[in-house]
Amino acid sequence: EKRELKSRLEILSKNSLRNPVVEKILNQMVNVVNTLIDTENDKLEKEGKPRDFKFDEIRIELARELKKNAKEREELTKAVNSGKIEHEKIIKILQNEDGIKFPTRNDIIRYKLYQELKNNGYKDLYTNTYIERKDLFSKKYDIEHIIPQSRLFDDSFSNKTIVPRQVNLDKGNKTASDYILDSFGNEKLEEFVRRVEALYNLKEENISKSKYKKLLMKGSEIGE
Secondary structure, eight states: OOSOOOSSOOOOOTTOSSOHHHHHHHHHHHHHHHHHHHHHHHHHHHTTOOSOOOOSOOOOOOHHHHTSOHHHHHHHHHHHHHHHHHHHHHHHHHHHHSOOSSOOHHHHHHHHHHHHTGGGTTBOTTTOOBOOGGGTTSTTEEEEESSOHHHHOOOSGGGEEEEEHHHHHHHTTSOHHHHHHHHHOHHHHHHHHHHHHHHHHOSSSOOOHHHHHHHHOOGGGTOO
């Protein structure tokens, strides 16, 4: 309450973001907000009051949600709430079992990715090396993008897994499938495919179909 707030939002300068589409959308939002502020301040001025309008409440609805019907929006809300409850459970586990006082979003993702490896004996998918729980949150391991972001622009959970840091560095700009073939040969690639298929075919706690496809995708299949 004591923090000083800006009276208006500032327009983002050109090329200040890597994505020009996002930049354009954000600037449209800034213009809408500033117009609302100016309109309300004009009303206050006419009433002889100072121009110090502030919003009491702001509601944000994403365009993709507006297209959904009431039932679909209700299901979406349930999914969001379910995800929130799951994250709160994980936060307590990280605090009580791993001694992380203030778990970050990355800590939660690391834990969830680690649990995905449970039915592989908590071994990473690329090299099949055991990951000790005490090392999970150390610099020994990275959250790795299965298909490099530079090639697919995908930062979703289905495009992530936990691997030793050196493996992440060695993999570079390759897909998981190409990296294993180039680094370890065809026999290790076949073992990798069997590991991924075994996890995907489990009835419970399996990896998603989207992650399954990304793990087995060749670089040549990404396209332009």
